[in-house]
Amino acid sequence: MPVISKPFNFPPAHELKRSDITTIAILGEGNFGLVEKAALKNLGGQAGAVEVAVKHLKLEGEAEAKVIFDKELKVASSLEYHPNVITFIGFVTLEDPRLLVFEFAQQGELLKYLKQSKMTGISPDKLVKFTLDVANGMSYLSSKAIIHRDLAARNILVSGDTCKISDFGFSRLGEIYVKMSKDRIPIFWTAPECLVASKAKYNTKTDVWSYGVLMWEIMSLGERPYSSGLKGRIKQYLEGGGRLTKPRGAKITYMQS
Incomplete structure (x- = not known):
């Protein structure tokens, strides 16, 4: 299945299926999260898969992790498209692991x-x-x-x-x-x-x-x-x-x- 890297009009951020996300590579890891490059299929009727960045929040205590996740989700969900802000594509909250999915920046x-x-x-x-x-x-x-x-x-x-x-x-x-x-x-x-x-x-x-x-x-x-x-x-x-x-x-x- 070809992976599409060129920009296209993303639909409004929404709940995604974990099964539609396939990890390609780990991009980085910090104190609060792991970021991966992934392929996302079935997005907005787009043929093929779209390259995305997926963020896993990680903290020792699950309750604290959920608070951090929910705060970032709330902020990201309030954003509309802007060329100088990374586009928020969607989230996975109904399945584990909980994920935040963003536009992939090639450079x-x-x-x-x-x-x-x-x-x-x-x-x-x-x-x-x-x-x-x-x-x-x-x-x-x-x-x-x-x-x-x-x-x-x-x-x-x-x-x-x-x-x-x-x-x-x-x-x-x-x-x-x-x-x-x-x-x-x-x-x-x-x-x-x-x-x-x-x-x-x-x-x-x-x-x-x-x-x-x-x-x-x-x-x-x-x-x-x-x-x-x-x-x-x-x-x-x-x-x-x-x-x-x-x-x-x-x-x-x-x-x-």
Whole structure:
């Protein structure tokens, strides 16, 4: 059965059959989930199978895993099509394992793409386009009252020459989200006012801070932001006026008003 990789109009996200999904390869594994490349058949009357990305949520406690799964499902289900946000295709909740199924991005993670471009080369115009792609996608999420909370190059996917925002495991619906738990946070991408153990208030402005760090990642071709020695004192460093240094090779142009 041929696998179709070219984009097509996905139907609205809906319950899928586990038997229609065939794993092709493992794409990655993190603290909260396993992501696979798979072939999905019987989607919207499309002949053949469609390449998709399938996310299995994994946590030690089943109850906690269900909470995480349901939160990401709720956020993803609220999304409509946007060219700079990964398309949510459907879910499996009536059978085990429970799955979230997304559009497959052929070029993979932006972070890996940027690091590879150090060898292959990439134009400054393309890097600027990537920053604009993410800005457009984040503007859409903000219009839907979605706070991403984990915006970084590792959570952006590249499809063709287009960047798409992905990974809504930390995302929340609402103009303001107050973190009451002791969730792990990506400290080098997090706004300083949120670098507290609990009751941190996340909103669009805190996503804007993360976007600034992401732009630095893009222009530095995937370098790690800040020094690793700052890990335990990044909040004090930022509150003291410390900031990211200019990426190597980047040029700053001042426009006259």
